[in-house]
Amino acid sequence: MKKLLLGNEAVALGAYEAGVKVASAYPGTPSTEITESISKYDGIYTEWAPNEKVALEVALGASIAGARAMACMKHVGLNVAADPLFTSSYTGINGGLVIVVADDPGMHSSQNEQDSRFYGRAAHIPVLEPSDSQEAKDFTKLAFEISEAFDTPVMLRMTTRVSHSRSLVEPGERMDCGLKSYEKDADKYVMMPAMARARRAILVEREKKLQEYSENADLNKIEYNDRSIGIIAAGGAYNYAKEAAPGASFFKLGLVWPLPQELIKNFAVSVERLFVVEELETFIEDYIKTLGVEVFGKEYFPKIGELSYEMVARGLKAAGVKHEILNLAFENSIEVKASSIPSRPPALCPGCPHRGVYHVLKKLNLTVTGDIGCYTLGALPPLSSMDTCICMGASIGNAHGMEKARGEDASVKTVAVIGDSTFIHSGITGLIDVVYNNGAATVIILDNSTTGMTGHQEHPATGFNIKGEPANRINLEKLCEVVGVRRVRVEDPFDLEKFERAVREEISSREPSVIIARRPCALLKRNRSKNPPYYVNTDTCIACGTCLEMGCPAITNTDVVSIDESMCAGCGLCAAVCPTESIARGDMHG
Amino acid sequence: MADTGILIVGVGGQGTLLSSRILGEVALYSGFDVKVSEVHGMAQRGGSVVTHVRFGKRVYSPLVGIGQADFILAFEKLEALRWAGYLKKGGMIIANARQIPPIPVTLGLQKYPEDIDGILSGAATTHMVDASKIASDCGSPRSVNMVLLGVLASRLDFEKELWLKVIRETVPQNTVEINTEAFSRGYEFLQG
């Protein structure tokens, strides 16, 4: 019986059926559910690694040892893992090695919109791109076969809509592929210049063979229909194109690197006009142009963000494609006469411990170098307390750089904020830089004891592993001390007065300091001790708006200021800032 | 049933995903090709969320595009307005009468539109449902999603028994009774 699976769950099922033995990953939307889902299967060792580089190194180690192995990450995670990626292409593999990378066109949950296909090309490894969950499963299995047949890591490129859409999947059996024997082979696995030079030549040969493979692979399919236009597309973009131009001829690519030159040329001459429909960069389009083939693409379709069927249909219509083969349903939508629709940005949850920190930072009017996680939401009004957010771990280096550029006066007005998971991921190296180079940065580690933003994954400082079993817990205080920070303190971000005092003291100290703002995420099941909700006493409330400045979604002021009891987490921060003492806990109301 | 597109919209954390899961399973049991596109990640923190459900003989895009929605099922009124333009002519809006002001509105930076009911009714067949109240009457304010799903179900050609079967299979065991009750109250809402 077919199952309705997320693309990510289908990749996990594919890994299971392919006999994968080791999977390592660091969470990141839209890739997270792949690894969460793998961890539920028996017979696969699954772990959260501290970051993507380590995850890929673990997977590569397992592959060299003879097991089928996998590493999963979001697109920006591949930047972190790029170092082992490029050289793993040189060493090749022993057991099949697949790297799953999920891109995020439209930046639903990301800080940039990079296109991972370029990494595949740059590293000279094949890239497969599924368009639905069944393909996600099938391509995952195929990726392992290709990996072993060609002695290469293989990239499986997902995108948000393929990762997070459910469609039908036919489950199969797990194959037992055992362990391949491991033999020491320095020429293959020790990449010193002499060996790497030899491997470089092998890699170029391998890419030629993969190129030939692409000309014959079942992964690439031609569907002839009306031949006035032919569309080349892959992955999610294929779905939009198919929907937009049901009558057109299609060349659907499953292997997006290397690309099948001959098939593309043949397809081009068998249709009157050739289009490429792809999300993000002109990856396929540019390649086809280098073949000297006339092709249309981004002049008709957006280069930025996600595509949709209507964008593709509009583009094709503008290109003069005959209407009979297009789907113009968008012309038949209702008209809505609304003047302006207020935006609804995400916000820190009711009861979020980060709120206390930002309240204090805002009050002290500090320059805050920020980082990535739920706490990045502190950059939005009303808290508006973040000056930078670049990539995971950047906050500490940024603060140090600001200090070195602007001197001590800037340093006493600057703090870095970084989440606990992010600190372990890549913040610790920044802190080492501060200590080593005589900085005086103040770093606030927002320790909510989980990886919040991506949906509550464990990490090395939570004390649990991916399966929720007890694990060795990295002690953040000790970690900071041991790299040489002498001023390390743990504070409760809900104790606003004490927290403010701590920040004041640490920013004025002339040496590196770390404040660990410790309080578990309000959504964490194992820590949830829900307090009764708070109420506003409207008799004494003067509607000054101080509580609204906390940016809590549970507080509204539609007619009067009130707290939605179904949303209130009972943290009491609003009561703490209320100047007229008009907010009190429900069970303390007279 | 012809190819059908349904947008389930609301505020992150309202439980839209469970409704789309159930709808998707019902369509699957009925032999359709199904695609459901969910929102995971940042928007789940109280942002505007939309889940796309499509079923038919063969579904390509997982997204309900502009002019492809037969129904918009809104867990919050403003969100109904935000996505209304996706509805095809002749489509239907089913919306929770509840208002959840977004933070920019609470801060006085933007305004919550006044006559949403009027605007929507002027544009398409619209049913406003006091789903939050019905859910509370059933004993669980959190079963709003089942009430609204019930209203939608009463407009689709699947057997009520099938819906109940899938709900029983999907929701936690100790909440089956409340959820099926909330669903049934929704199912009867438009028959009245």
Ligand SMILES: Cc1ncc(C[n+]2csc(CCOP(=O)(O)OP(=O)(O)O)c2C)c(N)n1
């Ligand atoms: C290199 C990289 N990997 C993964 C992500 C996805 N991601 C964004 S924030 C985050 C972790 C957030 O956890 P934490 O630092 O503990 O902060 P919290 O969300 O709990 O406040 C992750 C994994 C990313 N943006 N960049």
